[in-house]
Every structure is written in C-alpha cells, then in structure tokens.
Amino acid sequence: xxxxxxxxxxxxxxxxxxxxxxxxxxxxxxxxxxxxxxxxxxxxxxxxxxxxxxxxxxxxxxxxxxxxxxxxxxxxxxxxxxxxxxxxxxxxxxxxxxxxxxxxxxxxxxxxxxxxxxxxxxxxxxxxxxxxxxxxxxxxxxxxxxxxxxxxxxxxxxxxxxxxxxxxxxxxxxxxxxxxxxxxxxxxxxxxxxxxxxxxxxxxxxxxxxxxxxxxxxxxxxxxxxxxxxxxxxxxxxxxxxxxxxxxxxxxxxxxxxxxxxxxxxxxxxxx
Amino acid sequence: xxxxxxxxxxxxxxxxxxxxxxxxxxxxxxxxxxxxxxxxxxxxxxxxxxxxxxxxxxxxxxxxxxxxxxxxxxxxxxxxxxxxxxxxxxxxxxxxxxxxxxxxxxxxxxxxxxxxxxxxxxxxxxxxxxxxxxxxxxxxxxxxxxxxxxxxxxxxxxxxxxxxxxxxxxxxxxxxxxxxxxxxxxxxxxxxxxxxxxxxxxxxxxxxxxxxxxxxxxxxxxxxxxxxxxxxxxxxxxxxxxxxxxxxxxxxxxxxxxxxxxxxxxxxxxxx
Numbered sequence: 001x002x003x004x005x006x007x008x009x010x011x012x013x014x015x016x017x018x019x020x021x022x023x024x025x026x027x028x029x030x031x032x033x034x035x036x037x038x039x040x041x042x043x044x045x046x047x048x049x050x051x052x053x054x055x056x057x058x059x060x061x062x063x064x065x066x067x068x069x070x071x072x073x074x075x076x077x078x079x080x081x082x083x084x085x086x087x088x089x090x091x092x093x094x095x096x097x098x099x100x101x102x103x104x105x106x107x108x109x110x111x112x113x114x115x116x117x118x119x120x121x122x123x124x125x126x127x128x129x130x131x132x133x134x135x136x137x138x139x140x141x142x143x144x145x146x147x148x149x150x151x152x153x154x155x156x157x158x159x160x161x162x163x164x165x166x167x168x169x170x171x172x173x174x175x176x177x178x179x180x181x182x183x184x185x186x187x188x189x190x191x192x193x194x195x196x197x198x199x200x201x202x203x204x205x206x207x208x209x210x211x212x213x214x215x216x217x218x219x220x221x222x223x224x225x226x227x228x229x230x231x232x233x234x235x236x237x238x239x240x241x242x243x244x245x246x247x248x249x250x251x252x253x254x255x256x257x258x259x260x261x262x263x264x265x266x267x268x269x270x271x272x
Numbered sequence: 273x274x275x276x277x278x279x280x281x282x283x284x285x286x287x288x289x290x291x292x293x294x295x296x297x298x299x300x301x302x303x304x305x306x307x308x309x310x311x312x313x314x315x316x317x318x319x320x321x322x323x324x325x326x327x328x329x330x331x332x333x334x335x336x337x338x339x340x341x342x343x344x345x346x347x348x349x350x351x352x353x354x355x356x357x358x359x360x361x362x363x364x365x366x367x368x369x370x371x372x373x374x375x376x377x378x379x380x381x382x383x384x385x386x387x388x389x390x391x392x393x394x395x396x397x398x399x400x401x402x403x404x405x406x407x408x409x410x411x412x413x414x415x416x417x418x419x420x421x422x423x424x425x426x427x428x429x430x431x432x433x434x435x436x437x438x439x440x441x442x443x444x445x446x447x448x449x450x451x452x453x454x455x456x457x458x459x460x461x462x463x464x465x466x467x468x469x470x471x472x473x474x475x476x477x478x479x480x481x482x483x484x485x486x487x488x489x490x491x492x493x494x495x496x497x498x499x500x501x502x503x504x505x506x507x508x509x510x511x512x513x514x515x516x517x518x519x520x521x522x523x524x525x526x527x528x529x530x531x532x533x534x535x536x537x538x539x540x541x542x543x544x
Contacts, residue, residue: 185457
C-alpha cells in the first residue's frame with residue numbers, strides 16, 4: 001500500500017494537499033480515477049501508521065487473532081514472525097486479552113525487542129539448534145492458538161504442541177514463498193491431518209480483504225490502544241524508491257526489523 | 273456402541289426388559305453401575321437405528337455438515353465414504369439443504385446404492401484409474417464443502433478442487449489408520465497449507481462427544497426426516513459376537529455395505 005499526497009485533482013472528492021491511502025505500486029507519481037483511494041486524517045497520528053499498525057497489517061492481526069483465534073484469558077498463544085508488522089500486533093492483542101504470548105523470530109535482536117518493546121512473555125529464535133526444545137519448554141501447558149505466518153519448521157514444532165480444540169489462523173507462509181517444488185519426503189500431511197482430527201484443531205486461512213466489515217471496530221480499538229500506550233509498533237524505513245526491490249527481497253529473507261517502509265518524500269505529519 | 277436389554281437390576285432407574293444404549297464392548301453380558309446408559313424408546317423405530325442413523329454416526333454427520341460445513345443452497349458438497357453410516361447421512365442432509373451432493377466410495381456397488389438409495393447426484397469410485405478426472409468433471413464449479421472421512425488420494429483430489437472460502441470438516445481418515453510410518457515423499461504439507469492460505473479454507477477436526485448440546489436438535493430433525501422418508505439408511509448386520517473382529521477388520525478395508533452391526537440376539541422391536 002502507499003500513502004501519497006494529492007498534487008492536482010479534477011475529482012470532486014479530492015483536493016491538492018490531501019493525504020490518501022492507495023495501492024499505487026512502486027512509483028513516484030500516479031494518475032488515479034480516485035477509485036480505491038481513501039482519505040487519511042493528518043491529525044490521527046504519523047501517516048506512516050496507515051501502512052502498518054493502523055492499516056492492513058494491523059487489521060490482519062486483529063481479524064486473525066480475534067475472529068479466527070477466539071482467544072480466552074489464560075490461553076497460550078504462539079505467534080510466528082512475532083517481530084513483524086502483523087505478528088507484533090497479534091501478540092500484543094493476545095496479551096491484552098489475557099493470554100500468555102510467546103513469539104518466534106529469526107534473530108536474537110528481533111527476539112530482544114519483541115519481548116522488550118512488544119511485551120511478549122518470551123520470544124524464541126527459530127535458528128537456534130534447540131528451538132524445538134525451547135518451544136516445548138516455553139509452552140508447558142501446550143498451545144491454544146498458533147498464529148501462522150511462516151510455515152516450515154516453526155509450523156511443525158507448533159503443531160506438535162497444539163492442545164485439543166486449538167486454533168491455527170493461517171496468515172502467511174513466508175518460508176515457502178520462494179519454493180518452486182515440493183520439499184523431499186517423508187510426506188508429513190497425514191501427520192497434520194491426524195493432529196487436526198484427534199485434537200479437533202481448526203486451521204483457517206484468511207485474507208484481510210474479505211473482512212472489511214471489521215475495519216470500524218479495528219480502528220476504534222487500535223486507536224485506543226495506541227493512545228493509551230498499550231500497543232507499540234516499529235517501523236523500518238528506507239529512503240529512496242530505488243531501494244524498493246532490495247528491501248522487498250530483504251523482507252522475504254527476514255532482514256527487516258519492523259514494518260518495512262520506503263520513504264519517497266518527507267512525511268508532512270511528522271513536521272508538526 | 274451397544275444396544276442391550278436389562279436382564280436384572282438393582283438400580284432405581286432401570287428395570288428388566290428395558291432397552292438401553294451403552295458402550296459395553298464386545299461381550300454378551302455386562303455388569304453396569306448405570307453410568308453412561310441411556311433408555312431407548314422401543315416405539316421410536318427399530319432399535320438398531322440408535323447405533324446408526326439416529327445415533328452417534330447420524331449426529332456426527334449432522335454436526336460436521338451443518339455446524340462446521342455451513343452449507344448454502346446451490347453449493348457443491350463432496351462426501352467421502354459416502355456409502356457409510358456417517359457419509360450417507362451427511363450427503364442426504366446436504367441434499368435437503370439444497371446442495372449438489374457428490375459421493376465417493378470404493379466399489380461400483382456402493383456407488384450404485386449411494387445414488388439410488390441415498391439420492392446423491394453422482395457417486396464416484398476412487399479405485400477407478402481416472403477417479404481424479406471424474407471428480408473434476410463432476411464438480412465443474414469446484415467444491416464448497418468436502419466432508420472428509422478417508423484421507424489419502426481422495427483428500428488430495430478434493431483439495432485441489434476446493435473453492436475460495438471452502439470448508440473441510442475432518443471426521444475421519446480411515447485410509448491412514450493402519451499406517452505405522454509416514455508415507456514417502458514428496459512432502460505435500462506445504463501444498464495443503466498454500467491452498468488453505470490462498471483459498472482461505474477452513475479445515476476443522478471434530479469428535480462428536482464435544483457436541484452433545486446438538487443432540488436434541490438432531491433427534492428432532494432426523495426423526496422427522498426418517499418419518500417423511502427424506503433420509504434413508506442401510507444396515508449391514510452380521511450375526512454372532514464371534515464375528516466382531518472379522519467385521520471390524522472388514523470395516524477398515526471397506527467391505528461393509530451400510531452401518532456395520534453385530535447381532536447377538538433378536539431385536540425385540542422388529543417382532544412387533
């Protein structure tokens with residue numbers, strides 16, 4: 001998504017200087033019919049949050065955790081990509097709902113700020129050799145909700161610990177996006193289906209564009225949590241459109257720390 | 273489950289001659305404290321239906337299809353083990369809810385009576401060489417609900433055809449119960465997770481003992497459907513307790529036709 005300011009307009013709804021949220025792609029300027037553009041309130045906070053915690057990533061965490069995950073106080077919630085734009089919010093909402101929240105991330109530094117800045121009880125590095133044992137140790141009562149962003153070995157480890165009637169909102173599987181063929185065997189699908197059957201798991205994929213009816217609730221709740229300081233966020237800003245491809249590749253490799261943003265010009269809401 | 277008649281009783285709730293539903297195991301007589309026993313009404317129909325269409329198998333179909341599957345008129349529902357005690361009921365309820373219902377079974381004879389007796393639109397034999405193509409042909413608009421009883425190649429074929437926002441109630445995986453190790457590769461789990469993610473599928477295991485609160489609705493609905501002739505059932509009765517092991521092995525191999533029952537004595541409700 002992109003935040004832009006209107007330079008010139010023949011559209012009755014938009015005036016020069018207004019800030020808008022859209023899907024303009026990687027470019028400096030866009031000619032738009034106005035379709036798909038949303039006004040942004042410059043007083044609502046830094047306009048960059050419309051791309052992260054107050055935007056689609058935040059709404060994704062909100063819907064995935066609350067509507068699919070259905071967290072109950074005292075439950076154990078494990079969030080993969082816990083340092084990222086979606087995972088960090090999912091874990092913070094779980095904490096606000098009274099759950100024990102465990103994060104999983106890919107570097108010691110990400111694990112550090114996931115605990116310190118986002119308030120997860122613990123965050124494990126899946127690159128540690130003893131990650132599987134660490135996860136087991138961190139979840140002595142099993143896992144009630146596993147918020148899935150990555151696939152691969154984190155999914156396998158979490159699955160093995162799921163409690164009866166556990167829920168797995170499937171938001172992403174970033175470890176597999178670059179795969180061009182199925183991994184070698186053995187075929188672990190029957191093991192997953194057996195877990196789903198015998199432990200009555202719910203596994204549910206979702207995409208945020210199906211859940212627009214929750215936007216109002218989300219903006220109200222998240223606005224309140226940000227204002228009260230109960231939810232924190234982190235942005236990883238790179239200047240220059242020419243760096244977009246490199247940053248995107250880094251995202252797939254896990255090198256960003258916070259919501260990955262490309263700044264193409266100064267943020268007018270930060271000058272105040 | 274077992275249907276028995278009370279021979280002698282010191283329990284205030286039970287009298288000799290009463291029929292009861294219980295879980296007595298494979299034996300001619302049981303000494304019971306009364307715990308877990310339910311009275312059966314001898315006027316409600318053949319008492320054997322308490323073990324099938326009016327019992328746990330019927331309730332399993334009812335909950336899996338209606339509560340997890342959430343069928344809508346015009347949707348395409350595929351039921352595996354469609355000739356069996358659970359699948360046959362799941363398909364008939366789907367038809368009553370206005371869905372197109374396709375069955376999958378393992379012999380031509382099972383397919384025949386699944387269409388003729390249970391009213392499925394079509395029933396495919398998964399042992400046919402071109403089963404995958406047949407399923408595709410039978411579901412030109414994709415599959416909205418796949419009622420899963422078997423796992424293996426039927427699951428794989430159905431998964432490939434699932435529509436966006438499709439539902440997969442996972443009731444059983446009979447093709448895998450005898451496995452002692454994971455199958456050889458490739459590992460197809462990432463393919464399933466990708467389908468769950470990109471098509472926003474819901475996959476949900478269930479066990480009927482979690483859904484006792486639906487028993488009242490079920491008995492009312494199913495009683496009505498049986499009385500009006502809208503739901504049919506089939507029983508595969510073998511006489512003699514000494515045949516129980518053999519019949520159970522046959523069930524796992526798919527050789528029964530209808531709800532597999534062992535008769536240890538005459539059914540008093542059939543003498544009327």
